[in-house]
Amino acid sequence: MSSSPTKSPKDAAHEHALLLNSIAEGANEYPKPEHVNFTYGTAGFRTLATKLPPVLFRVGLLAVLRSKRLEGATIGVMVTASHNPEPDNGVKLVDPSGEMLDPTWEAHATALSNCPTTESLISTFTTLATHLRVDLHQPANIVYARDTRPSGPDLIKALERGFSVFGESVKLNDLGITTTPILHYVVKATNDRTGEYGTPNIKGYNEKMSKAFKTLIGNRGPLAPLYVDCANGVGANALSDFTATLGEILPVHPLNTATTTQGALNHQCGADFVKTKQALPPSIQQSGVLAKPNTRACSFDGDADRIVFYYQHETKGTFRLLDGDKIAVMVAMFLGDLVVKAKLDEEHKLQVGVVQTAYANGSSTKYLTSRNIPVTCVPTGVKHLHHAAQRYDIGVYFEANGHGTVLFADHAIKALKSASPQSPDSANAIKNLLAFSELINQAVGDALSDMLLVEAVLAHRGWGASEWDAGYEDLPNRLVKVEVPDRNIFVAVDAERKLQYPLGLQDKIEDAMKKYDMGRSFVRPSGTEDCVRVYAEAKTTTEAENLAIAVTDLVKMASGQI
């Protein structure tokens, strides 16, 4: 820690003692419960909300440390447990670029949260500040928000208590109740000194997207009606604010908007429900709104950073899912076509690539590679996808569950802005590519922005849901959650497509795969829940199910359960 040049060493020491004293007072109000071990995982801290107040207090301290370390750059804090049940909650930090917290700081978050006593918290805080070379005299800037969970206000209070120990050196921007992607947007826009990314508030977010969407739709609107399941969460508020800005071009019908009804959040609705059950939310089934052929609906998750689409088969009336893979494929193909039409000169040629995880349906990967679209497979977790997508000129990334976005590299934007179009067609393609780069959230997956992205592509293609769906047929698949005594004995490698440990298990999984036509299966320990996940796909539903059962048995055997 270096001290400010204007202060005498004695004053600085006194100030430091006051700070530690203030931390101690706060820590005493939020003691860590015994026998609980907190981990900052893929999605930050996430568990039963009642356990979280001491974690929020400590996250408050860490957010300020991170901002001070980065000379006052704005850090984001989001209080949400996304698609989890309503009694859960969580918290995650957002770095100045709008991306997830730098992974090296995840361990610091875990360390602070697990300090058992006030004394150990003070000592860990001091060690961190010293080792990380944080100048505590620097200012700090924090933007924070929460989803609609009833536990939110108490957790925000604990978080603010953490901020308050630093007194007036911390400037706060409380966004109140909003979506995770809006928080990421505001962080990114606040730190963008050029002001080009957008105005750093919710209104700025709505205006930016609305302008880009209007440019893309042109005189193609009004579009066909779209039913939006808001999971009874914060997406309902964001959607109603946005549609007020957008006007008539997209007739949106919000469903499951009961944000204040106890127990309603994510219950029998939302993106995770639809993806895992591969079925309509019962409320939508009963309402009959999808009975009219080709009517599209989509579901957000609880903090509106995931989206999946669906419709009912025209003649059979069966449920058809258009998940993250279907979105990635359609968007990558469309942007690829626009790049060709843009006819940029040789040195500015742009490549569109796709990033997936092992959970991507095998048919989607095959479809893309057979059309010469490069595909990268990375481990589960948005940060892995995001970083891999940054390596393409235009990187499309989606998890199968509907979390994803499209990243435009700075040099790609520059090339598009400085291109001299060879024809009205190429000028139009360039204009549209730039409008897509404005429409799509460049910080993180965003249900609202992705919804508009899909609608804009469908409008340009002149497609309905069934034309979109026609590209490829998903292989039937199963995802099984297996509870095991110790998931740490399972170690996955090769972008989680293979198991290195327990020794010998991978060979057995591969033997099982060989028994089924187009069989593919893999096993990995979950990063967010205490379980192991088994994924299986094969040519028919029965084969996929049988492969999943066989591999589940192998997992149980390897962990001594059968």
Ligand SMILES: CC(=O)N[C@H]1[C@@H](OP(=O)(O)O)O[C@H](CO)[C@@H](O)[C@@H]1O
């Ligand atoms: C199969 C699956 O959907 N896994 C999810 C889930 O991770 P697990 O590590 O599988 O628990 O939660 C992550 C965070 O939300 C999300 O990124 C990921 O896609």
Ligand SMILES: [Mg+2]
């Ligand atoms: Mg989410």
